[in-house]
Amino acid sequence: xxxxxxxxxxxxxxxxxxxxxxxxxxxxxxxxxxxxxxxxxxxxxxxxxxxxxxxxxxxxxxxxxxxxxxxxxxxxxxxxxxxxxxxxxxxxxxxxxxxxxxxxxxxxxxxxxxxxxxxxxxxxxxxxxxxxxxxxxxxxxxxxxxxxxxxxxxxxxxxxxxxxxxxxxxxxxxxxxxxxxxxxxxxxxxxxxxxxxxxxxxxxxxxxxxxxxxxxxxxxxxxxxxxxxxxxxxxxxxxxxxxxxxxxxxxxxxxxxxxxxxxxxxxxxxxxxxxxxxxxxxxxxxxxxxxxxxxxxxxxxxxxxxxxxxxxxxxxxxxxxxxxxxxxxxxxxxxxxxxxxxxxxxxxxxxxxxxxxxxxxxxxxxxxxxxxxxxxxxxxxxxxxxxxxxxxxxxxxxxxxxxxxxxxxxxxxxxxxxxxxxxxxxxxxxxxxxxxxxxxxxxxxxxxxxxxxxxxxxxxxxxxxxxxxxxxxxxxxxxxxxxxxxxxxxxxxxxxxxxxxxxxxxxxxxxxxxx
Amino acid sequence: xxxxxxxxxxxxxxxxxxxxxxxxxxxxxxxxxxxxxxxxxxxxxxxxxxxxxxxxxxxxxxxxxxxxxxxxxxxxxxxxxxxxxxxxxxxxxxxxxxxxxxxxxxxxxxxxxxxxxxxxxxxxxxxxxxxxxxxxxxxxxxxxxxxxxxxxxxxxxxxxxxxxxxxxxxxxxxxxxxxxxxxxxxxxxxxxxxxxxxxxxxxxxxxxxxxxxxxxxxxxxxxxxxxxxxxxxxxxxxxxxxxxxxxxxxxxxxxxxxxxxxxxxxxxxxxxxxxxxxxxxxxxxxxxxxxxxxxxxxxxxxxxxxxxxxxxxxxxxxxxxxxxxxxxxxxxxxxxxxxxxxxxxxxxxxxxxxxxxxxxxxxxxxxxxxxxxxxxxxxxxxxxxxxxxxxxxxxxxxxxxxxxxxxxxxxxxxxxxxxxxxxxxxxxxxxxxxxxxx
Numbered sequence: 001x002x003x004x005x006x007x008x009x010x011x012x013x014x015x016x017x018x019x020x021x022x023x024x025x026x027x028x029x030x031x032x033x034x035x036x037x038x039x040x041x042x043x044x045x046x047x048x049x050x051x052x053x054x055x056x057x058x059x060x061x062x063x064x065x066x067x068x069x070x071x072x073x074x075x076x077x078x079x080x081x082x083x084x085x086x087x088x089x090x091x092x093x094x095x096x097x098x099x100x101x102x103x104x105x106x107x108x109x110x111x112x113x114x115x116x117x118x119x120x121x122x123x124x125x126x127x128x129x130x131x132x133x134x135x136x137x138x139x140x141x142x143x144x145x146x147x148x149x150x151x152x153x154x155x156x157x158x159x160x161x162x163x164x165x166x167x168x169x170x171x172x173x174x175x176x177x178x179x180x181x182x183x184x185x186x187x188x189x190x191x192x193x194x195x196x197x198x199x200x201x202x203x204x205x206x207x208x209x210x211x212x213x214x215x216x217x218x219x220x221x222x223x224x225x226x227x228x229x230x231x232x233x234x235x236x237x238x239x240x241x242x243x244x245x246x247x248x249x250x251x252x253x254x255x256x257x258x259x260x261x262x263x264x265x266x267x268x269x270x271x272x273x274x275x276x277x278x279x280x281x282x283x284x285x286x287x288x289x290x291x292x293x294x295x296x297x298x299x300x301x302x303x304x305x306x307x308x309x310x311x312x313x314x315x316x317x318x319x320x321x322x323x324x325x326x327x328x329x330x331x332x333x334x335x336x337x338x339x340x341x342x343x344x345x346x347x348x349x350x351x352x353x354x355x356x357x358x359x360x361x362x363x364x365x366x367x368x369x370x371x372x373x374x375x376x377x378x379x380x381x382x383x384x385x386x387x388x389x390x391x392x393x394x395x396x397x398x399x400x401x402x403x404x405x406x407x408x409x410x411x412x413x414x415x416x417x418x419x420x421x422x423x424x425x426x427x428x429x430x431x432x433x434x435x436x437x438x439x440x441x442x443x444x445x446x447x448x449x450x451x452x453x454x455x456x457x458x459x460x461x462x463x464x465x466x467x468x469x470x471x472x473x474x475x476x477x478x479x480x481x482x483x484x485x486x487x488x489x490x491x492x493x494x495x496x497x498x499x500x501x502x503x504x505x506x507x508x509x510x511x512x513x514x515x
Numbered sequence: 516x517x518x519x520x521x522x523x524x525x526x527x528x529x530x531x532x533x534x535x536x537x538x539x540x541x542x543x544x545x546x547x548x549x550x551x552x553x554x555x556x557x558x559x560x561x562x563x564x565x566x567x568x569x570x571x572x573x574x575x576x577x578x579x580x581x582x583x584x585x586x587x588x589x590x591x592x593x594x595x596x597x598x599x600x601x602x603x604x605x606x607x608x609x610x611x612x613x614x615x616x617x618x619x620x621x622x623x624x625x626x627x628x629x630x631x632x633x634x635x636x637x638x639x640x641x642x643x644x645x646x647x648x649x650x651x652x653x654x655x656x657x658x659x660x661x662x663x664x665x666x667x668x669x670x671x672x673x674x675x676x677x678x679x680x681x682x683x684x685x686x687x688x689x690x691x692x693x694x695x696x697x698x699x700x701x702x703x704x705x706x707x708x709x710x711x712x713x714x715x716x717x718x719x720x721x722x723x724x725x726x727x728x729x730x731x732x733x734x735x736x737x738x739x740x741x742x743x744x745x746x747x748x749x750x751x752x753x754x755x756x757x758x759x760x761x762x763x764x765x766x767x768x769x770x771x772x773x774x775x776x777x778x779x780x781x782x783x784x785x786x787x788x789x790x791x792x793x794x795x796x797x798x799x800x801x802x803x804x805x806x807x808x809x810x811x812x813x814x815x816x817x818x819x820x821x822x823x824x825x826x827x828x829x830x831x832x833x834x835x836x837x838x839x840x841x842x843x844x845x846x847x848x849x850x851x852x853x854x855x856x857x858x859x860x861x862x863x864x865x866x867x868x869x870x871x872x873x874x875x876x877x878x879x880x881x882x883x884x885x886x887x888x889x890x891x892x893x894x895x896x897x898x899x900x901x902x903x904x905x906x907x908x909x910x911x912x913x914x915x916x917x918x919x920x921x922x923x924x925x926x927x928x929x930x931x932x933x934x935x936x937x938x939x940x941x942x943x944x945x946x947x948x949x950x951x952x953x
Binding site: 075081177179305 | 588589595597602605607608609611710711712713714715717718719745746747748749825826828829831832833835837838839850851854874877878879882886
């Protein structure tokens, strides 16, 4: 018992520590007696030019209150007109998520007073949503390489169309609240998942896979930093067959927040239950500064949303939409890509995932491999995800903004393969590509004299010279001091500015020393 | 009346400017009736534009015809108050579709007419602008009500200020005052005219309609404002040739039904006799008049009360005084207390009581019991009508109101709910079923 308690405290501390690190590792955070249950509700903004029920635009970066029609501001007498493009986008998403489509679906009003909800109600699909019973399969890959990756399927209860709200901006200095209605009335699809996950890593893996899908089918921009995809997580803990009292963490705006908040909440509840107290059914928010969930306290009174059918809209009748055309417009999905990468290029699931999480790198990978199928995929993967990514990160450039053409990276790979470059100069060449974008890798090598020294005669000379210059080290080595070899190779590297082919040089050096 | 005015305008025996001036004078002379709540400041300029068009010979279908509009239709740059303190300062930036179509056809909007607050009533009594008087048999201190809620529009027409006015009808709000005022009130089928810009009472029953002295005028105006509208998803293209229908329709060989359930307890003798008289009159022509049964009529008013309150509760949620409308000037510590005060101050008692009951009916625990039940009964009422049409009846003849226009004092002795429950008995089933009614 004591050991178990200690373990919990230990893991709890670990979580807190992890929370402080930018790269966190998911841990097995719960002991055998307790089971954590996590279900997600995801609000994804529908990617469309105009809003769900009005002709106003949906530009994110537009000036405050500039994307607002009379309807969006709930001006009396205005009525909603359904944007069919939004319906098509949600149907496409539902098809990809293997949902059953409801031929007829209905809109309802959900009532609550909030300053950024000007009509006093949100138009949503409570009773008869557009689609039901879907599923999403994703891979759960822990950063800890000792944990075996596995795949998991979360069931989807329903997919519904609804309106987004506006935004309230609190100005603490003047103690006022300001309303921006640009977002009000933007189309949202709400994906309601069954509570079939068990921790933060699974939750964040699900969201990652969904983002990859959106990247392909383009029905949501997936820009979480713009609020285009927000996650609510329901978390509960139980030690029986019944679900425990759950809390709902609202509006998680990043993959990292999803993972941390869910794990934090599991541990918070675990501690409460271990102490013999009860979890309160409440809405909580994620405090990303202090890395903890906090009670929102605004829903102390049970909300009754007084749902009512929306009388101003006709039911959505999918017979009026060309579902077959939508079905046939579905592009290759991430899962197919994943299978392809693993079978054709023999990359493992980890490497595949890393590559797929950066769609730009993925397309570069394909370009490089397709232009010369003899290239070594592992080497290409390595250059892209390690050397190129490092340089991008140093410069704070997003992969999507990377201007280096893939054929230059391909050239670097080839130069490595034919021993024109060694790896440390490959890095330098890639760095140089950022600064001198008009030059090819070969040009850069030539201008800077970065070519690898592979000529045996030359290497021979250099090695001999180093031996002559360092008689003490040679003596040490011959007396059996093996470390001296390291010193000598260091000298060789120094002498040649690291340009020498080390494999060849090392062989030569040993040969000379042992003679 | 409109053809007559059109002939005189074409003959140049009166100009559009003169007609407008005469209309304004009439409006001034009849101001004691309290039919109008705002005069359109832009009217004179519009009349001049009409005058020019006549001179250039490029007149439109309603060129220069003065028309009054109920104050729950949005009118660009003209206050639209719904006779409520809540919207006293509300000036829309757009025209309702029906208003826009009237204007494009050359009509001159003279002003906005009185109504019960948010059209909730059948008297045009519950208005921040005070009650509208009936033009008939009214004395200074003892007068009859105009009926409602389109009482302002009906009085404007009945008193001769203008030939045509727009009204709205949710449970009888056009037909009731038209009946009290002795003019024609037309409530079209649901979906025939666009509701865009009509500030809603009950979205699923509201119908914009036309008030005039003659059926011919109704027809002329209808032909201008009819047609589908992308801004109202429930508005359909009926492909109705109004002219052809008007010219060729004959009551002969029609089958007319007299629903016995409309013979209700409070029906006055005078109305009953008139009903019989009309039935006999039609019977004497070649059409057939027969008794029919519409078994769910008596429960319609209760059902209507529930559905009305629910949609009112929902539709009124937007009146927080936040983006527009009345905003309490007191200091408030929270959004909640601010909107509570603004709504308390800005909305009348009738409105507030309907909001309260609507919210009660929509509570999760009551939804099945009241709202769903009311929807089921509504379907039965609608089926009553469908049954009649299936049995090859062409029309029903029913009373509109149970009595002639009561005195204000008689009317005020009842509360709003009882007023509506008795006044709307014969009219609201048509709204529940979405049927047209004259």
